[in-house]
Every structure is written in structure tokens, then in C-alpha cells.
Amino acid sequence: MDQFAVKVFVRLRPSVLDPAGEATKSASIKLGAEGIKSLRIGKMIEVKIEGNGENEVRGKIDLLCDRLFANTVIEDYEYSLEKL
């Protein structure tokens, strides 16, 4: 069995308003940061997972992302995978 470290990034789709991102952008500007054009907040999920090779693990992660980690009505996801 191989073990992998997976980092999943879940983001609101561009068409979905992100009020928390807007509020954070506003605070960033108040802090004095210049030049911020856009700020959107997502989630990062770290998973350690075992499987027989990268393909099998990708299959499991795809299922998790599609059915649980992200709601694809409002969110997109991507992930990176590193063999340990």
C-alpha cells in the first residue's frame, strides 16, 4: 500500500458572491494594503490516505470531493497529491 498526502482546495464558483471575502477585502484595505483587486475565501482540506497506487487514490479523492468536500452547485475543487 502506498500512502499519499492530499491537499484539496475548495472555492466558491466565480459566479457566487463571497460576502466574507468582500468583508476581508475591505478590512485589508483598511489595514493599508494597496492594490487588492479581488479577495475570495475558500477551504483547504488535508487528507492522508492509503491505496494501491496513485490512480486508485485519485479515484477515492475524486469521489470525496464530488460528493462531500465540495457542493458543486456552488463550489469548484482541485487537489494536489504527494506520495509519502
Place this chain on the structure above:
Amino acid sequence: MDNFTVGVVVFPGSNCDRDVSWALEGCLDIRTKYLWHESSDLSDVDAIVLPGGFSYGDYLRCGAIARFSPLINALDEFVKSGKRVLGICNGFQILTESGFLPGALVANKNLNFICDDVELDIVSSKGGWFNNVDEKQTIKLPIAHGEGRYHCDSDTLKKLVDNELIALRYKNNPNGSSFDIAGITNEKGNVLGLMPHPERACDETIGGTDGLFTLKSLILK
């Protein structure tokens, strides 16, 4: 009402389950039974309410974890049989997360948790949930949510409009919902999800009775 029994689902974190039961039993004389979320036996209930609250602490997304409970798995068969399911607030979020209703509910546009009475237009009475609310086309119900902004893509919205699946629209949209949507039904009409709380508007002494008819509609065939 004979032996008609409404199952009120209890998740860890539900907090409107007792209100729903109080409104059904005390105001409408309809028998209720609490259903723990790990139960998948729905054989002795005739309709189901998914009440408001914060199931599983709203972890990940509102309703996302509740979707995987044994009870929600058993709900598919129940819905297909034509029996009625009412999802209120967190219950509505669970119904969208589990695919019984289209779209999703996301953070209110102004980020506030909004606790208020809102005026609602009855758009469609599909399923009979809002038939003849004393002939009124507008009702007033309480809302209490932080993540009640209904969102769907334009194709879904068109389908909702064309098939008369939009049950309620806010008169003064409080949360930024697409098309002012406050509640929708499935195509068959036996599943209704709404952000306002009809169970909190069942007695004049606590602010109105506009929620009574919707709860009473649970017993419709």
C-alpha cells in the same frame, strides 16, 4: 386526524424539533414522533419534517454531513412513494445538499445572522402547501438564519419558474437570495423546503398564525 403521524427528525444540533412538535401536537392536534437521525425505519410515519437548527454544527457546509445519515438515505424511497417532506431552515439546507431540491443555500449577503419577521408572497401552491391561506397572497413568517441566501444557476432558475416550483418569495429580500426565493418544492410537490419558520407562527400570542396552514398541509394526501 386518526393515527396520522408526522415524524420529526432529530439530528445532533437540531434545535427546532420541539417547536415543530409543539406546533403540530398543541395547535393542530396532529400526532408526532421524534426520529433519531440514525434510524432508517420510516414505516410508522406518514409525513416527515426536517426541522431547523445546526445539524452537526454546520460543519463543512450547512446540511452537508446530515445528508449521509441513515435516515436521509431512507428518505429517497419515502419521497418516491409520494409522502410529504417539509424541510424548514436547516431542513431546507439538508434537502438541497442531498439533492431532493435543486440549488444551494449560502451565507447571507450582508453576513448577518438575520432574525426577523418577513413578508412573503405565495407564488405557487404546488402540492397544496399554501392553498387558501385565508385567500391571502401574502403571509408573514419569522426567519432566523445566517446562511439562507438561495443560489442556483440560470438554467435551474428557469426550470423553477417554468414548472411553478417556487413556493415563496420575499417581499423585501433580506439575504440576497436569487429571485427573492424563500421556498421551493420538487416537481411532484410533495417536498417543500423553506427558510422561514412556519412552526414559530402558529399561535396569535407569539406573533401570528400564518404558519398553521403549511404545517396542516402535511396531512394532505
